[in-house]
Amino acid sequence: MSDNRVITSIFEEFQKNLDQEQELRETIRSTCKEIDQLSREVLTVLQVIHNNEPAIPQACQKARDIFEKVRDGYSKLKEAVPDHEYYKYQDHWRFMTQRLCFLISLTIWLEKGILVTHETVAEVLGVSAVEQRLGFHLDIEDYLVGLLQMCSEVSRLAVNSVTRGDYSTPQQISKFVMELNAGFRLLNLKNDHLRKRFDALKYDVKKIEEVVYDLSIRGLLPASGNADAASMSTE
Known part of the structure; x- marks a missing residue:
């Protein structure tokens, strides 16, 4: 009986950890879904550049307004992802982040005709530009x-x-x-x-x-x- 209780206790702890892991992944997925929807909105807004040149400044401003909401989304991600575990969960936001890097770089090129820096993109997203073991980064x-x-x-x-x-x-x-x-x-x-x-x-x-x-x-x-x-x- 004693051994059974020990084994039961061990596996109950395993289940608790699995439940916590699943809950965290659901939180991350939900937040990423919200951010991804915002990125699609920016992509739609910027399609005007292909057929209506006079509307480009207004489109860029609207994109920047949406980027502020994106920044809030990444703030939620930073809070949700535990320290030291960025790469464990990175697949959830990798492609979404790549699309946002594209949209931010396109917006700034349309506005100023320059190449956006890694640091500037990170700033727009509200994350660190430095790859580090601790914390969320670009x-x-x-x-x-x-x-x-x-x-x-x-x-x-x-x-x-x-x-x-x-x-x-x-x-x-x-x-x-x-x-x-x-x-x-x-x-x-x-x-x-x-x-x-x-x-x-x-x-x-x-x-x-x-x-x-x-x-x-x-x-x-x-x-x-x-x-x-x-x-x-x-x-």
Whole structure:
């Protein structure tokens, strides 16, 4: 009987831990679902960039308003996830965070035409930019995947800009993506997912180059733009 009581006690403790674990995962899943819905709202808001250029500033402001709610969501995640256990639960928010990195980087590029830093994205999300053993942080890989996703979106923007008679935006996109591509080539990427995502960047670059070159041969670019397109064609 004594041994049975000991075994029962041990397994009752196991069940208690399993219940607590399940409860925590449900809390994390629920919070991530709320944040993910907000990210989809931002994605919908920013789709206006492809067909209504005058509305872009208002779309960016609306996106920033939603990012404030996203920040509150990440604050809940930080409170829920125990210290030292970030990577144990990371799969719950990994892809959602990558999408948000893409949306934040796109918003800031639309506003200022610059590459957002890892630190700035972390600040918008309200998390630490430093990978650390304690506390919630923005993983560098998630940030980089977000940038690659942004490249796909702006390559689409380059094409749609031409259809509405905007010939300067493709030039701006071309310069930006080429510089970003050069930056990624400095990295020795060994992670399979990130490496495959980077490999897709060459197709985005090619699409943008074709748009700019087509504008050039049609005489729709200023002299500097023609020179840049000619340079691309010889590479």
